[in-house]
Amino acid sequence: MSTTGWERVGPLWPSILATARCEFMRLYRIPGFSIPIIAFPVMFYALFGLPWARQHINGVDVGDYLLASFGTYAVITVALFAFGVTVSNDRASKTTLLMRATPMSPLAYLGGKIIATLFFSFVAIVALIAFAFVTHGVDFEPLTWLGLTLRLLVGVFPFITLGFAVGYLAGPNSAIAILQLINLPMSFASGLFVAMPNMPAYVRSSATFLPAFHLGELAWGAIGAPVEPAFVSIAWLGGFTVVFAVIALRAYYREETKTFG
Amino acid sequence: MAVDSVVTMHGAAKQFGGVRALLPTDLAIASGEIVALLGPNGAGKTTFISLALGLRTPTAGTARLFGLDPRDRRARSRCGVMLQETGVPEYLRVYEIVDMFRSFYRTPLPRPEVLSIAGLEEKTEAAIHTLSGGQRQRLYFALAICGDPEALFLDEPTVGMDVETRRRFWSRLRDLGSAGRTVLLTTHYIEEADAIASRIIVIDKGRIIADAPPRVLKDRVELKRVSFDGATALRDEDVASLPVRRVEHENGRTSIYTVDPQAVLRGLFSRNIDLENLEVVGASLEDAVVGMTSGADVR
Numbered sequence: 001m002s003t004t005g006w007e008r009v010g011p012l013w014p015s016i017l018a019t020a021r022c023e024f025m026r027l028y029r030i031p032g033f034s035i036p037i038i039a040f041p042v043m044f045y046a047l048f049g050l051p052w053a054r055q056h057i058n059g060v061d062v063g064d065y066l067l068a069s070f071g072t073y074a075v076i077t078v079a080l081f082a083f084g085v086t087v088s089n090d091r092a093s094k095t096t097l098l099m100r101a102t103p104m105s106p107l108a109y110l111g112g113k114i115i116a117t118l119f120f121s122f123v124a125i126v127a128l129i130a131f132a133f134v135t136h137g138v139d140f141e142p143l144t145w146l147g148l149t150l151r152l153l154v155g156v157f158p159f160i161t162l163g164f165a166v167g168y169l170a171g172p173n174s175a176i177a178i179l180q181l182i183n184l185p186m187s188f189a190s191g192l193f194v195a196m197p198n199m200p201a202y203v204r205s206s207a208t209f210l211p212a213f214h215l216g217e218l219a220w221g222a223i224g225a226p227v228e229p230a231f232v233s234i235a236w237l238g239g240f241t242v243v244f245a246v247i248a249l250r251a252y253y254r255e256e257t258k259t260f261g
Numbered sequence: 262m263a264v265d266s267v268v269t270m271h272g273a274a275k276q277f278g279g280v281r282a283l284l285p286t287d288l289a290i291a292s293g294e295i296v297a298l299l300g301p302n303g304a305g306k307t308t309f310i311s312l313a314l315g316l317r318t319p320t321a322g323t324a325r326l327f328g329l330d331p332r333d334r335r336a337r338s339r340c341g342v343m344l345q346e347t348g349v350p351e352y353l354r355v356y357e358i359v360d361m362f363r364s365f366y367r368t369p370l371p372r373p374e375v376l377s378i379a380g381l382e383e384k385t386e387a388a389i390h391t392l393s394g395g396q397r398q399r400l401y402f403a404l405a406i407c408g409d410p411e412a413l414f415l416d417e418p419t420v421g422m423d424v425e426t427r428r429r430f431w432s433r434l435r436d437l438g439s440a441g442r443t444v445l446l447t448t449h450y451i452e453e454a455d456a457i458a459s460r461i462i463v464i465d466k467g468r469i470i471a472d473a474p475p476r477v478l479k480d481r482v483e484l485k486r487v488s489f490d491g492a493t494a495l496r497d498e499d500v501a502s503l504p505v506r507r508v509e510h511e512n513g514r515t516s517i518y519t520v521d522p523q524a525v526l527r528g529l530f531s532r533n534i535d536l537e538n539l540e541v542v543g544a545s546l547e548d549a550v551v552g553m554t555s556g557a558d559v560r
Contacts, residue, residue, distance in 0.1 A: 008366060008368060010364050010369075018364035021361070022353055022357050025357060093349070094348055098348075098401075098404070101340075102365045102408070103334040103337040103338035103366065
């Protein structure tokens with residue numbers, strides 16, 4: 001019998017997918033998560049977007065513009081909470097300890113959560129677009145829908161690493177509060193609730209330092225609004241991803257030494 | 262190093278701040294052994310198992326698992342583990358978490374087999390937050406065996422189980438043992454160690470104070486117990502002159518612990534004391550262990 005082989009360790013992709021499935025189901029079954037995450041953006045859109053859908057802002061229809069805004073808000077919320085809340089819960093309930101005692105790859109843990117987050121984000125975007133479409137808030141070409149959806153999913157990574165950092169720095173109860181304190185002011189100051197042109201000058205000038213603003217730019221660009229070049233948005237988002245990832249990894253290794261040292 | 266050694270410790274020790282949780286330990290657990298790590302709470306049992314599994318790093322010495330660094334996923338792929346006070350996501354169903362854990366192994370047991378061994382067939386679809394304490398322990402056992410492990414590490418596995426479930430659990434462990442699997446479990450139930458283990462390691466205050474098969478541990482204490490009903494006739498001065506170590510009275514029954522039961526019986530008979538339901542037996546494992554450890558929490 002070999003003592004050096006990997007013959008008993010499960011292959012990576014099936015374990016990532018199995019983990020993703022569980023992560024998605026646990027998010028889906030928490031009513032406090034799945035309902036607000038799907039319903040709030042739709043509700044915001046119905047209240048603030050639909051009544052003025054045919055008016056113009058920033059050179060595009062308000063209906064289109066706010067669809068991109070609330071779509072951005074939706075995926076940011078999914079990523080922050082899917083990561084922040086489940087990671088802090090896994091730590092508090094010592095699920096991480098049990099998983100550590102298995103041959104599970106850390107990549108399966110991370111990859112499973114990322115896929116579940118992307119899938120949940122996708123569902124939230126589709127729900128919002130479907131609502132906007134049937135209520136005649138928008139009449140996009142399919143390619144525009146696809147472009148918007150893809151941009152939102154690609155740009156969600158800084159919020160994944162930010163959620164991961166909060167999940168490793170905070171306990172399960174404080175994590176929710178901290179994430180709300182990050183999410184709502186950041187979304188507001190990034191022009192996701194009130195369109196940027198209607199914001200005071202100091203908000204407009206400081207928004208550039210917020211990741212949510214650059215994901216918003218990416219989304220508004222997809223529906224034809226005048227925005228910074230897409231590569232600039234992506235560069236900012238990539239930078240934020242790395243910065244938050246470094247914070248998350250430091251928190252992770254600090255806990256490793258404390259719990260497993 | 263022997264290839265068939267599951268756990269090998271060379272001077273492995275663990276210190277938390279100023280607390281010496283495990284003193285330098287040299288020990289090997291061979292493939293196929295069923296080992297009970299027995300000791301009171303805080304004796305160092307969990308520390309021992311954590312070092313063996315690489316969940317803690319020894320402050321001195323080394324611990325190896327299947328000859329590898331215990332943190333190596335190749336070593337862990339051959340083990341199944343039940344730890345104390347760990348949780349799993351409450352909103353998942355039993356079969357979902359079982360399938361997830363099975364995916365960590367290349368050749369897992371089929372799901373129905375896992376659930377049947379763990380006695381959870383009826384709970385396949387149940388949400389985890391609806392499980393009772395004992396069912397939860399069975400779920401953790403299911404997660405431990407789903408990779409068809411060569412070695413099982415169980416930290417206080419029967420906590421929260423009722424007597425019936427506990428006995429069924431022991432018989433499953435014995436089945437695994439006869440199938441050649443290695444089992445290391447910690448317990449502070451002497452009865453549990455005695456029921457399943459082929460080797461008992463007694464640990465107290467971070468030190469291994471005994472390491473032997475149950476029978477040897479029992480023999481180590483040469484005491485015999487002479488017990489009988491009708492203690493009312495027995496006075497203290499009757500036993501004072503006899504070679505008696507200890508006398509206990511419980512529910513009208515008297516137990517006398519002695520190294521020389523013949524002398525005790527001769528003495529009692531000569532005093533014409535009426536001994537009903539007389540019984541002479543070897544001391545239990547409990548008697549052996551309580552004599553060795555500080556005794557607290559071991560029952």
